[in-house]
Amino acid sequence: MQLGRYAEHLTAMQFVLHGLDVYAAVIDDRGIDFVLRRANGRYWDVQVKSVRARNYVFMRKDVFHLRPNLLLALTLFQDNAPPEHYLIPASRWETPDTVFVDRDYDGRASAPEYGLNLSRKALQVLEQYRFGHMADAIFGPEPIG
Numbered sequence: 654m655q656l657g658r659y660a661e662h663l664t665a666m667q668f669v670l671h672g673l674d675v676y677a678a679v680i681d682d683r684g685i686d687f688v689l690r691r692a693n694g695r696y697w698d699v700q701v702k703s704v705r706a707r708n709y710v711f712m713r714k715d716v717f718h719l720r721p722n723l724l725l726a727l728t729l730f731q732d733n734a735p736p737e738h739y740l741i742p743a744s745r746w747e748t749p750d751t752v753f754v755d756r757d758y759d760g761r762a763s764a765p766e767y768g769l770n771l772s773r774k775a776l777q778v779l780e781q782y783r784f785g786h787m788a789d790a791i792f793g794p795e796p797i798g
Contacts, residue, residue: 656703656705656730657701657702657703659703660701660702660703660728660730660736661677661686661687661701663728663736663738664686664687664699664701664726664728664738665677665687667726667738667784667788668687668689668699668788671788671789671792672691672792673689673690673691673792674689674690674691674692675687675688675689676688676689676690683716684700684712684713684716684717685698685699685700685716686699686700686701686726687699687701687726689792691792695722696722697722697723697724697791698722698723698724699723699724699725699726700712700716700717700723700724700725700726701725701726701727701728702725702726702727702728703727703728703729703730704727704728704729704730704771705730705731706729706730706731706732707729707771707772707773707775707776708771709768709769709770709771710727710768710769710771711756711766711767711768711769712725712766712767712768713764713765713766714764714765714766714767715764715765717743717766717767718743719743719744719746719747719767720743720744721742721744723742723743724740724741724742724743724791725739725740725741725742725743726738726739726740726741726784727739727740727741727769727779727782729771729776737783738783738784739779739782739783739784739787740782740783740784740787740788740791741779741782741787742787742791743767745782746767749767751770751774752769752770752772752774752775752778752779753767753768753769754767754768754769754770755767755768756768
């Protein structure tokens with residue numbers, strides 16, 4: 654839980670550096686950790702996830718609804734290395750594959766989920782979702798000054 658809070662603070666600062674207003678959810682019961690807003694009135698909802706090393710990360714489908722203004726901010730912690738940050742549009746799960754998975758678990762106890770298989774191969778796939786690159790693509794370039 655402490656690692657998750659740390660990831661949320663790091664992520665919030667990344668958004669602030671990109672000139673966004675960041676509003677934190679007081680209670681995270683809807684799968685939204687932040688609401689981001691641009692001065693022009695555009696906004697995005699963000700779910701923050703953190704993981705140590707390479708592992709599996711998932712978001713419950715009942716709160717992570719695929720829509721254009723929903724983002725996953727992922728922080729990957731590894732020993733003896735700075736955290737790595739990724740920003741992934743929820744719409745990426747519309748075409749699942751071996752990295753971006755869609756699991757319904759029909760007839761099982763687990764709730765339906767979208768997930769990320771964070772294998773060594775997956776990290777290569779995730780390169781295109783590096784935070785700085787994706788933030789520029791989604792929000793526009795980082796403001797100067």
